[in-house]
Amino acid sequence: xxxxxxxxxxxxxxxxxxxxxxxxxxxxxxxxxxxxxxxxxxxxxxxxxxxxxxxxxxxxxxxxxxxxxxxxxxxxxxxxxxxxxxxxxxxxxxxxxxxxxxxxxxxxxxxxxxxxxxxxxxxxxxxxxxxxxxxxxxxxxxxxxxxxxxxxxxxxxxxxxxxxxxxxxxxxxxxxxxxxxxxx
Numbered sequence: 176x177x178x179x180x181x182x183x184x185x186x187x188x189x190x191x192x193x194x195x196x197x198x199x200x201x202x203x204x205x206x207x208x209x210x211x212x213x214x215x216x217x218x219x220x221x222x223x224x225x226x227x228x229x230x231x232x233x234x235x236x237x238x239x240x241x242x243x244x245x246x247x248x249x250x251x252x253x254x255x256x257x258x259x260x261x262x263x264x265x266x267x268x269x270x271x272x273x274x275x276x277x278x279x280x281x282x283x284x285x286x287x288x289x290x291x292x293x294x295x296x297x298x299x300x301x302x303x304x305x306x307x308x309x310x311x312x313x314x315x316x317x318x319x320x321x322x323x324x325x326x327x328x329x330x331x332x333x334x335x336x337x338x339x340x341x342x343x344x345x346x347x348x349x350x351x352x353x354x355x356x357x358x359x
Contacts, residue, residue: 196303197357203296204350210289211346214275215339217282224336233333238323241341242267247352254356255309258300261349262312265297268342274323278335 219225242264246256269290276286304311325331 192306193303194357196299197353200296200299201350201353201357203292203299204346204353207289207292207296208343208346208350210285210292211339211343214279214282214285214289215336215343217279218332218336218339221279222332222336224332227336227340230333230336233330234337237325237330237334237337239334239337239341240267240271240323242345244345244348244352247348252352252355254307255304257352258304258309259312261352262297262300264345264349265293268338268345269293269297271323271338271342274331274338275335278331 224230242260244257244260244264246253246260272286272290272293276283279286301311323334325334
């Protein structure tokens with residue numbers, strides 16, 4: 176992980192509404208991370224899939240999307256592109272959670288809560304971007320990204336494991352980016 180660098184964004188520095196937005200959404204991101212961690216524990220306890228390094232060879236056979244967030248930790252950090260990447264990633268993972276829901280039908284409530292929280296976080300970011308006069312993209316309400324297909328139940332389980340692992344890393348980077356903005 177590289178430390179976030181960038182010149183202070185004068186349009187954001189010291190803006191009380193923006194700082195309040197950041198504080199609320201840092202908490203929101205923490206909650207989402209906790210829910211993803213809870214699902215990861217369920218996958219570990221129920222499916223005995225706990226260690227990523229043991230599954231690396233199987234991962235090569237799977238087509239699991241990993242949302243990019245390079246704009247949130249480059250030296251040329253820009254809030255607009257970082258926010259856009261966070262929203263795009265939330266959109267990707269929102270759809271991918273259908274794989275988890277199919278894998279863990281007993282935890283549908285947690286998955287649905289997580290999807291709702293993700294949609295709300297994305298909406299919060301979009302609203303803040305609009306308030307700041309930044310360009311936004313509106314995503315269709317229905318998922319346009321096809322779900323991965325798995326050749327076996329085991330591949331489905333491992334795919335679910337990696338979706339959650341990738342999502343957790345994504346959330347950690349998004350959290351760091353939001354926290355970085357609080358210090359500007």
